[in-house]
Amino acid sequence: MASINLDNVSVDFPVFNARSRSLKNRVLNIATGGRIEANSEGHVIIRGLENVNISLNDGDRLGLVGHNGSGKTTLLRVMSGVYRPSAGKTSIVGKCTSLINISLGIDPEAAGRQNIKIRGALLGLSKGQLRARQEEIEEFSELGDFLDMPVRTYSTGMQLRLAFSISTVIQPEILIMDEWLATGDEGFKEKANKRLHELVNQTKILIIASHSRELLLENCNRLIWLDHGSIRMDDKPEVVAEAYFGSH
Numbered sequence: 001m002a003s004i005n006l007d008n009v010s011v012d013f014p015v016f017n018a019r020s021r022s023l024k025n026r027v028l029n030i031a032t033g034g035r036i037e038a039n040s041e042g043h044v045i046i047r048g049l050e051n052v053n054i055s056l057n058d059g060d061r062l063g064l065v066g067h068n069g070s071g072k073t074t075l076l077r078v079m080s081g082v083y084r085p086s087a088g089k090t091s092i093v094g095k096c097t098s099l100i101n102i103s104l105g106i107d108p109e110a111a112g113r114q115n116i117k118i119r120g121a122l123l124g125l126s127k128g129q130l131r132a133r134q135e136e137i138e139e140f141s142e143l144g145d146f147l148d149m150p151v152r153t154y155s156t157g158m159q160l161r162l163a164f165s166i167s168t169v170i171q172p173e174i175l176i177m178d179e180w181l182a183t184g185d186e187g188f189k190e191k192a193n194k195r196l197h198e199l200v201n202q203t204k205i206l207i208i209a210s211h212s213r214e215l216l217l218e219n220c221n222r223l224i225w226l227d228h229g230s231i232r233m234d235d236k237p238e239v240v241a242e243a244y245f246g247s248h
């Protein structure tokens, strides 16, 4: 059983080099971003999330929609345990893989093969598990002899192939994605799509943020509309999609 529970979660980002005096007013007249406020000491904070309550269990496929800066990525990061909330409580049960920033942590000076080892360890694979998977990852990447070259010699697409091949090798109980991650040229994209579908179908809980109506309707059984860091709507995909995309 996997589960995620967020209880009144807020996330603040302090901004140390901004002045609260320059804040126009606290009225939200902008269409993007979270709330910019001053805390009790007069320091400026950006409120990425405000009093968010969400409970997810096995079988839940949650999609997130909202304007730029509404808090989708912040929420994904809280759910994957990367961000600690400034207020409220979180409980995350289950092995979680986040496919946000999959290239983060790749060492450009190390060879592709070496990076597979480093990344595999970060993903929690034991030495034995990694040995068993190494060949599969290398084959999937189709990088051939380039696996012995430093990653800095790779093209952007080649780097993404490597990162994707490593990050998707383990089947998580909770899968977190920022948009549908299908990378590379046409041939690789097809393979990547197939692998992503397998991951999505087998994961217990899926959370995906996207600006694509089709993608969300195809993969989700619940949608949350975030607006300036707060939940504006939480309902069946058709209902929220109609309200959100219909108004844009």
Ligand SMILES: Nc1ncnc2c1ncn2[C@@H]1O[C@H](COP(=O)(O)OP(=O)(O)OP(=O)(O)O)[C@@H](O)[C@H]1O
Binding pocket: 013, 032, 033, 034, 035, 046, 047, 048, 066, 067, 068, 069, 070, 071, 072, 073, 074, 075
């Ligand atoms: N590291 C950070 N430092 C300061 N403010 C941040 C940071 N990360 C996010 N924010 C702020 O939090 C708010 C929510 O940002 P977030 O990235 O979660 O939005 P989003 O819904 O994912 O947007 P987009 O659709 O543009 O990707 C924004 O106002 C942003 O300015």
